[in-house]
Amino acid sequence: MAGAVNLLVQSHPINSALSLIAVMASLAVEYLLLGAEFLMATQVIVYAGAIMVLFVITIMLLNAGKEERTRGSRVALLFGVPGVLAGALLIGWTIVVHSNTAAVPIGALKGDPHGIAQLLFHDFLLPFEVTSVLILIAIMGAVVLASRPEAVVRGARKDAE
Amino acid sequence: MTPQNLSPLLCTIPLLPLAGAAINGFFGRRASKKAISTVALVFCGAAFAMALFIAANFSSAAAPYSYEFAHWLRSGAFSVDFSFYLDQLSLVMLLVVTGVGFLIHIYSVGYMWDDDGYYRFMAYLNLFMFFMLTLVLAANYLVMFIGWEGVGLASYLLIGFWFTKDSAAAAGKKAFIVNRIGDFGFLIALFLMIQHFGSLDFTRVFAAVQPMPWEAHAGVLTAIGLLLMVGAAGKSAQIPLYVWLPDAMEGPTPVSALIHAATMVTAGVYMVARSSGIFDRAPMAMLVVAIIGTLTALFAATIGIAQTDIKKVLAYSTISQLGYMFMACGVGAFSAGIFHLMTHAFFKGLLFLAAGSVIHGVGGEQDMRKMGGLRLYMPWTFLTMSVATFAIAGFPPLAGFFSKDEILWKAYSSPSGSWVFWLIGVITAFITSFYMFRLWFMTFFGDYRGAAAHETHDAKHVANPVSHGHGDDHGLPHESPWVMLGPLFVLALLSVVGGWIGIGGRFEHFLAPVFENVGLMQPPAEVAAKGTETLLTLISVAAAVLGLLLAWGLYFKRPLLPAKIAEGLGGLYRAVAGKYYVDEIYSAVFIEPVIEGSTTILWHGIDQGVIDAAVNESAHAAREVSDATRHMQSGNLRSYAGWVAAGGAVVIAYMVWMGIR
Amino acid sequence: MVPLSYYLVLSGILFACGVLGFLIKRNIITIFMSIELMLNGVNLSFVAFAAQWHALSGQVFVFFVMVVAAAEATVGLAIIIAVYRTRETLNVDRVNLLKL
Numbered sequence: 047m048a049g050a051v052n053l054l055v056q057s058h059p060i061n062s063a064l065s066l067i068a069v070m071a072s073l074a075v076e077y078l079l080l081g082a083e084f085l086m087a088t089q090v091i092v093y094a095g096a097i098m099v100l101f102v103i104t105i106m107l108l109n110a111g112k113e114e115r116t117r118g119s120r121v122a123l124l125f126g127v128p129g130v131l132a133g134a135l136l137i138g139w140t141i142v143v144h145s146n147t148a149a150v151p152i153g154a155l156k157g158d159p160h161g162i163a164q165l166l167f168h169d170f171l172l173p174f175e176v177t178s179v180l181i182l183i184a185i186m187g188a189v190v191l192a193s194r195p196e197a198v199v200r201g202a203r204k205d206a207e
Numbered sequence: 208m209t210p211q212n213l214s215p216l217l218c219t220i221p222l223l224p225l226a227g228a229a230i231n232g233f234f235g236r237r238a239s240k241k242a243i244s245t246v247a248l249v250f251c252g253a254a255f256a257m258a259l260f261i262a263a264n265f266s267s268a269a270a271p272y273s274y275e276f277a278h279w280l281r282s283g284a285f286s287v288d289f290s291f292y293l294d295q296l297s298l299v300m301l302l303v304v305t306g307v308g309f310l311i312h313i314y315s316v317g318y319m320w321d322d323d324g325y326y327r328f329m330a331y332l333n334l335f336m337f338f339m340l341t342l343v344l345a346a347n348y349l350v351m352f353i354g355w356e357g358v359g360l361a362s363y364l365l366i367g368f369w370f371t372k373d374s375a376a377a378a379g380k381k382a383f384i385v386n387r388i389g390d391f392g393f394l395i396a397l398f399l400m401i402q403h404f405g406s407l408d409f410t411r412v413f414a415a416v417q418p419m420p421w422e423a424h425a426g427v428l429t430a431i432g433l434l435l436m437v438g439a440a441g442k443s444a445q446i447p448l449y450v451w452l453p454d455a456m457e458g459p460t461p462v463s464a465l466i467h468a469a470t471m472v473t474a475g476v477y478m479v480a481r482s483s484g485i486f487d488r489a490p491m492a493m494l495v496v497a498i499i500g501t502l503t504a505l506f507a508a509t510i511g512i513a514q515t516d517i518k519k520v521l522a523y524s525t526i527s528q529l530g531y532m533f534m535a536c537g538v539g540a541f542s543a544g545i546f547h548l549m550t551h552a553f554f555k556g557l558l559f560l561a562a563g564s565v566i567h568g569v570g571g572e573q574d575m576r577k578m579g580g581l582r583l584y585m586p587w588t589f590l591t592m593s594v595a596t597f598a599i600a601g602f603p604p605l606a607g608f609f610s611k612d613e614i615l616w617k618a619y620s621s622p623s624g625s626w627v628f629w630l631i632g633v634i635t636a637f638i639t640s641f642y643m644f645r646l647w648f649m650t651f652f653g654d655y656r657g658a659a660a661h662e663t664h665d666a667k668h669v670a671n672p673v674s675h676g677h678g679d680d681h682g683l684p685h686e687s688p689w690v691m692l693g694p695l696f697v698l699a700l701l702s703v704v705g706g707w708i709g710i711g712g713r714f715e716h717f718l719a720p721v722f723e724n725v726g727l728m729q730p731p732a733e734v735a736a737k738g739t740e741t742l743l744t745l746i747s748v749a750a751a752v753l754g755l756l757l758a759w760g761l762y763f764k765r766p767l768l769p770a771k772i773a774e775g776l777g778g779l780y781r782a783v784a785g786k787y788y789v790d791e792i793y794s795a796v797f798i799e800p801v802i803e804g805s806t807t808i809l810w811h812g813i814d815q816g817v818i819d820a821a822v823n824e825s826a827h828a829a830r831e832v833s834d835a836t837r838h839m840q841s842g843n844l845r846s847y848a849g850w851v852a853a854g855g856a857v858v859i860a861y862m863v864w865m866g867i868r
Numbered sequence: 869m870v871p872l873s874y875y876l877v878l879s880g881i882l883f884a885c886g887v888l889g890f891l892i893k894r895n896i897i898t899i900f901m902s903i904e905l906m907l908n909g910v911n912l913s914f915v916a917f918a919a920q921w922h923a924l925s926g927q928v929f930v931f932f933v934m935v936v937a938a939a940e941a942t943v944g945l946a947i948i949i950a951v952y953r954t955r956e957t958l959n960v961d962r963v964n965l966l967k968l
Contacts, residue, residue: 047878047881047882050882050885050886051885053885053889053901053902054885054889054892054893059895059897059898059901062893062901063897066901066905069882069908070908073908073911076875076878076912076915080915080916081919082918082919082927082930084927085915085930085931089911092938093904093908093934093937096938097937097938097941100942101897101900101901101904101941104945104948105897107949108897108948108949108952108958127849127888127892128853129853129854129855129857130852130856130887131884132856132860133852133855133856133859133884134880134884136856136859136860136863137859137880138877138881140866140867141880142873142877162927162931165924165925165928166928169925170925170928170932177932177935177936180935180936181935181939183939184939184940184942185942187942187943188942188943188945189946190946191943191947191949191950192946192950845890845960848887848890848891852891
């Protein structure tokens with residue numbers, strides 16, 4: 047929570063990135079408490095390890111500095127922020143007051159890789175394959191988008207020879 | 208040729224001139240004048256020949272003939288078809304229309320030869336013949352209405368024939384619009400007929416009227432009769448819808464002769480005579496007809512004595528004579544009215560054609576004050592026009608005497624008539640004689656006053672090259688070519704002998720089967736002594752002679768006297784010369800307010816204020832709305848996100864609320 | 869024994885922080901990070917419910933969410949780099965060429 051709030055408060059993006067890493071790490075611990083060991087590992091490796099590294103690389107690549115004050119949208123501040131706060135409060139109130147959930151014991155669930163793999167490769171096989179295609183597309187898209195225009199042409203010309 | 212075979216021929220009569228009109232109309236532009244004339248004359252002549260053929264084979268016993276040409280309307284119990292009908296009344300009208308029409312076609316060949324729109328003129332003439340014949344041969348009121356409207360159209364086209372002239376175009380418009388007002392009355396009468404009789408066929412309507420009682424008070428039949436009279440007043444130029452006829456003189460003279468003397472304006476009389484069964488049962492309507500006719504006769508005659516344009520005198524004379532015909536119909540003497548219609552066609556047609564010849568001869572001048580002494584230059588025209596003048600004044604043994612005398616006698620003696628009608632009729636006869644002989648003396652006697660017009664004539668000729676039909680000789684007045692004189696002679700002959708058909712009541716006897724149901728319900732006419740009739744005849748002849756003497760005295764013996772009298776009378780003379788300012792009154796009372804109302808209310812108010820404004824304002828509103836909403840498309844990512852978040856919050860709240868309920 | 873509602877409230881708070889960050893921040897990369905934060909919050913609630921109902925498919929779904937988040941982050945950052953090249957700015961308020 048502290049990390050999340052800090053993300054909002056910080057003005058330099060690198061600081062925001064670091065606080066996000068902190069959030070993810072704490073989330074990993076939460077998963078462990080809930081008995082999802084595989085997910086904890088995945089969270090640390092994929093999220094904190096790969097995605098956040100990607101973010102940090104981009105920030106450093108583009109030399110992002112402190113945010114400047116520009117005239118933003120009044121609408122966002124006028125409608126959006128109160129809306130979000132109201133929504134969140136409403137959800138919180140609903141959960142706390144009206145839900146009838148029992149307590150969750152620590153580590154109750156068997157979140158072992160074997161069980162997840164069982165599900166993944168039997169029941170959820172199709173989504174699994176589709177997401178792999180999705181990753182492929184994302185890679186190609188990123189390559190195309192981020193390349194310099196001349197690089198593409200040079201590459202094409204090199205292929206033609 | 209059995210009588211039954213005549214029926215199919217009926218439909219060919221109107222269609223022949225229609226074919227001529229179509230050919231001349233479509234192909235005449237590039238055809239030679241000879242070809243155009245041939246087509247027009249052949250088709251019109253064929254119609255006339257067909258009419259003669261039918262007349263020769265006509266058998267009173269087999270009349271009426273009817274022939275259904277095609278189906279038309281069928282709606283529930285009401286049906287009306289394109290049917291033609293021939294009985295004695297239609298036969299008389301048919302012969303008059305085709306005969307006089309054919310003569311005028313021949314005359315037009317000479318009169319309009321040099322005009323640029325020659326093919327148009329002949330096409331319109333044939334078209335007019337088609338519509339008039341449809342009107343006369345119709346078997347039901349609706350087909351008659353087609354002809355009725357059609358002749359109005361032809362009249363508009365022909366009056367405004369020289370449409371580049373503003374006054375001619377305006378006159379055509381005026382004729383059509385005033386006719387239309389009359390047609391409105393006619394239409395309402397048709398609707399009433401459909402409502403009460405369920406049909407518009409002559410035979411069925413009159414059969415339905417037969418058993419109906421005599422309407423002592425106003426009822427359906429009176430309403431129908433009055434409305435029909437409104438239509439007739441519009442078409443036949445009676446009070447109050449006569450104002451178009453003097454203006455119609457803007458058209459070429461053959462048009463004035465054909466349409467506004469011999470045939471079209473008589474359509475109203477024909478229609479009233481055809482509807483005699485209805486009028487007979489509605490004495491109030493008949494009285495109105497008689498009053499209108501009599502008043503119009505007197506009124507128009509008084510205007511005629513102060514006119515200086517030769518055609519205008521004849522126009523007012525036509526209105527006056529039509530008044531006589533309506534007076535006859537109004538007192539129940541329908542056959543007398545038709546008799547006068549026939550003779551009037553002869554001598555009025557002749558008068559107009561001869562006037563055209565005069566105008567042609569003096570090079571386009573129509574003002575009588577600038578004519579004079581023309582009997583030396585145009586002897587044949589003088590001869591024929593004199594015959595017509597004596598005929599219209601009612602001198603025996605010419606045609607006008609017989610028919611006019613018949614009307615006056617019936618006006619006096621008929622059960623629906625009264626001595627008041629007779630007296631006004633005699634006075635009008637006197638005035639008619641006076642102004643006709645005034646015209647005669649001013650035009651043909653004395654010294655030729657047109658010398659001064661010669662200088663202006665050339666200028667006028669150059670400025671207005673289509674104002675008269677010839678383009679060659681200038682200089683002294685000259686006689687007209689034989690193609691124009693021929694019809695004059697034929698009509699003169701008819702004006703002489705045309706009345707003899709009425710001697711001994713032969714004409715009335717011939718038409719009797721048509722009017723056999725008239726007057727059945729009234730007390731029989733008192734058989735007045737023969738002496739009374741002779742006395743009345745002598746009085747009417749005396750009136751005619753008096754008119755001649757007065758005109759001789761004023762316009763021959765002492766030509767300067769009329770001007771002094773006019774000055775002496777001052778305002779009265781000016782009122783008469785100004786046609787009693789009726790046109791001005793109509794303009795102020797009816798036309799100006801309508802134009803004013805149209806401009807302010809309809810144009811500015813509704814058209815611009817409501818309709819245009821609605822369209823403009825809706826476009827404006829669309830603009831405003833889009834102007835307001837386009838701020839949402841700011842391109843700013845955060846505002847989009849803000850909207851999404853706000854909307855999401857609303858949805859969450861709704862779902863929570865639903866969940867809690 | 870932690871009541872489930874605590875986990876859910878925390879998830880909600882994380883999500884709300886993510887949305888707020890999306891609305892408030894001006895740097896596009898920071899905005900992206902807020903998106904990741906939102907996804908994480910959702911993941912937490914999935915795992916919490918999976919633990920309560922003893923259903924492993926909840927965790928499998930989290931797995932898929934992570935995969936998608938990875939792909940999306942990749943492409944998104946590539947777009948940011950491309951936009952930076954043309955507009956020379958990371959300020960989202962400046963990238964408003966879609967304005968009417």
